Amino acid sequence: MTGIGGRLREVFRGDQRVDAETLVTRLDAVRRFLDAVDGQVPDSRLVAAHTLVERAGTRLSLSRDHTVVALAGATGSGKSSLFNALARLELSPVGVRRPTTGVAHACVWGPLDGANRLLDWLGVLPRHRFVRESALDGDDESALHGLVLLDLPDFDSVQRSHRLEVDRLLGLVDLVVWVVDPQKYADRVIHSSYLREFHRHRDVTLVVLNQADRLPPAELPRVVDDLRRLLDADGLAGVPLLATYAVDPGGIVGLREALERTVAERQAALRRLAGDVDTVVTALGELVGAEAPGNAPDQATVRTLDRALAGAAGVPAVADAVEGAYRHRAAGATGWPLVRGWRKLRPDPLRRLHLPGPGPDADRPEESLVAATSVPDPTAAQRSALGLAVRQVADRAGDDLPPPWPEAVTKAARSRLGDLPDALDRAVAGTDLGMDRRPVWWRIVGGLQWLVTLAAVAGLGWLVLGYALRALGLPALDTPMVGEVPLPTLLLLGGLLAGLLVAATTRPVVRWAARRARQRAEKRLAAAVAEVGAELVVAPVRVVLDRYGQARAALRDARG
Template identity: 30%
Template sequence: MTTLDARLVALASAAELVRALGLSEEADAAAETVGRARERIGFAGDAYVLALAGGTGVGKSSVLNALAGRTVSAVRAVRPTTDQPIAWVADERRDELAPLLAWLGVGHVAGHADPTLSRVAILDLPDVDSVRTEHRALVDELLPRIDAIAWVVDPEKYDDERLHAYLRSLRPHADRLRFVLNKIDRVGARDRLALEADLAHRLAEAGIDAARIHVLSAATGDGVDELRAALAAEAGAKALVTAKLIADADAALERLGEALGIDPADPTAPLVPAERVAAAGRESVDGALVVIDPGGLARQVQAAALARARQSAGSLLGRVVSLIGWMTGQRRRSADPVGYLRDWRRRGSLGRVVNPVRVLLVEAATAVPPPSRPAVLRSLGANDLETTVARTLDGIARDAGPELRVPRPWIWPVAGVLQLVIGAVFLLAVAWYVTLFVAGGGVPVATVEAPVLGPLPLPLAMLAGSVAVSAILGWLLGLHAGWLGRRRGRRVADRVRSAIPAAVEEAGLRGLRRVEAARDAIAGARSTQ
């Protein structure tokens, strides 16, 4: 594949990437450049087309006539004069150039027999600053198809804004530009050099360095032979045409890059830095954790576990409290982890989850130039982000349901039996005291040897011991329930931490990834230029 072919293929695919992002005008312009280039290389022959362009009355037609040594194009005092392009070509190439000239829309063709200029077809164009807008439209339509341009200026008309606007657009083609400073007979010999230097300076300011300037007078013929000789000495026409089409393709690719905000100084820089994307993802997860509330969920599981533990492993007093809780509905309100998780919507809006991503996308869109912004923003669009996040949180609530149901570990019934035994010991001790009270102190009481305290009446030891052991058991159950709650809360938080980034990536960042991929592809194609 030649360099030009490779460029055209790259440009065509870049155009399609940009089109897929909704920038159809930019894509059309790039596709048009590809089409134009393919058409141009399709014409056989070894000649290039040079157009004499410039403002009205600068002497374009006169320069052509001076080169020809006869009147090829009419010169009149009425401005503008030329209203259709006229081609001046070597007789021997007329047939060969006919299809190319037809493609350019040039109907008037004059021939010559000068073999030194046989590889260039010279066009005299209408003016670019005409009061007749159709002249300008015609030239604007034609110029992109022209291989090389000789821009004609005169001492009065070489520094107007229109010229500079054209120069800016022609900058990529500086190598194939010539400048003809005509009507030099009107300037004194001393001012000529200064005028030429001034023109060169202004061209350099417009980005065209080392411009090729031909100072001449079409009226006196001064400098015309030098221009003819320079045109005859021009390098190979094929190379010139290829270089022109390559410059077109490169400029078109650059415009696509500009439309997507690619910074020429740092073409691989993303619209938003990766750290910003990661930070937005973290903020979304934090937002989701606020509405899911793993801490609150842990307390719910703990309360539910305690309630269940009280049923099967509680002390007598604990069972009474549990029964009251059940009868008053208190237990359902404070210990329904499944319901608590399912009702995450009550704890806040999804704004906390989706807003960080939306802010990020707006930030990304502002990194492209304003004309592309609306389309890029649409491409970045995360319209279904909120629904996807809601679906994800509902999914987490649903999937976590079974594991939020509090288990009944084997230790609870064992603890329950222990509590019953302790309760029995307690009751026995109480009954003992009642008996002692009724007997009025007539019954001897056994003692147990307690460390530090010395001998203790057995019923007192039973009473104190059962209360203490029951309290310790209750405390251990509480610890266990707290651990169960925290563990389940953590698991749900882990689910949020892994599912939310995936949802954000899928529904929030898909557009951004697509835009970044297109930018990378265009930056990559530009770097191989």
């Protein structure tokens, strides 16, 4: 049986070395990915990545001169016997039918001081730590200097704590030696729950068919071939498969040589972490597929949002008020002076909305005007249109993104809906509606109206004075004639007719100018409302898209 180990011996593939600097760069890319998706992706989908970053950082900061190898197997597979045979000491209790290894035992080749921090991180209790190399060994154990060999509890133990300990340590060790026996090598548990999960860690996985001495020599190749077939089906093609037995030192020669080569290469820890990165990156690839649209949301969608915001902000009502206020103020400035006082009794449309108008409010600072308008509340139809527009922004921006990003985009688009009413009110209140200055032509027309009015009053006064003098029997005033018409009468009638003519002439001009003022106000209000939409709806969406792009770039770097 001594030739079995040599005949079936396989070694690790050492042709592909893992560069530590490259590995650190990939881990940093995973960290950047996690920073980018923080708050955008459910934490439940990032547990493995967070665990990787934490574990990898700790492992790389610990001893790089030690290689942690775990012996894992089912009850009765003989892994504790194999552990003792490799250490050449009786360190771990051996059992056949019942699990006897309840906690991990460690054997360190070399000084224990250098491995203590590593063993503390692994959680191996001090009383279960042993040192193999001593001055009495000479060069017999020097080839394994730096090996930390763990004997794990049985993964099929009836004690749940044993299984949990196995699962924990399997996520920490650098290399796993799976120990199976001829009776249970095809057990479904080890293949479906463990070996199959290690298909991305083929470079740090070794399988041994232990207790090979119990098989007839003619049966051993058939069992090994069947086990190889099962490993290939598990995705472990090319993983070293060795036949061992612990009753004779010659039965572990192949395994010992494989461990010696692994220890000499100092690559197991890096390969294990590289495999962990590969596993995590593959899982994270589902979160960032297609490239994010660079101009999302598109301009047409933004215009739809702006129109909905304008409706909700009451822009049409304010525009109507601007047009009405312009007419009102123009009539007061260009109308007959005798009826201007009556016009002032009518409320200014802008003043009714508590918007800046003539008077004390016109010079108030913008801060005092904020949230002080009386613009009508949006109707149910306007609120519905706004909700649909916000939803459309989210749908267009996140349409091509993989889950859960569309949900994150929708959440971002709606994240500040509660701030919209006050923000829109402030935008309307703070917008310069162009109504704070009186046009020059108002002054000209107003002065002309005063001139013709004074002429009419002068003519009326002249006529009244003439009638009064005649009534008192006093000498009448000389009344100049303009053609056949007395000058006082001409002044009175001419002033009245001129006033009517000026008013009739300026009325269409006022209507035209009022429409221009409305258009100007609508344009300014639309720009102010669009800024609110850009800040409270579009900007949060673009933040999510930027985070998606950062995550996608980080994952590309993490793939190496």
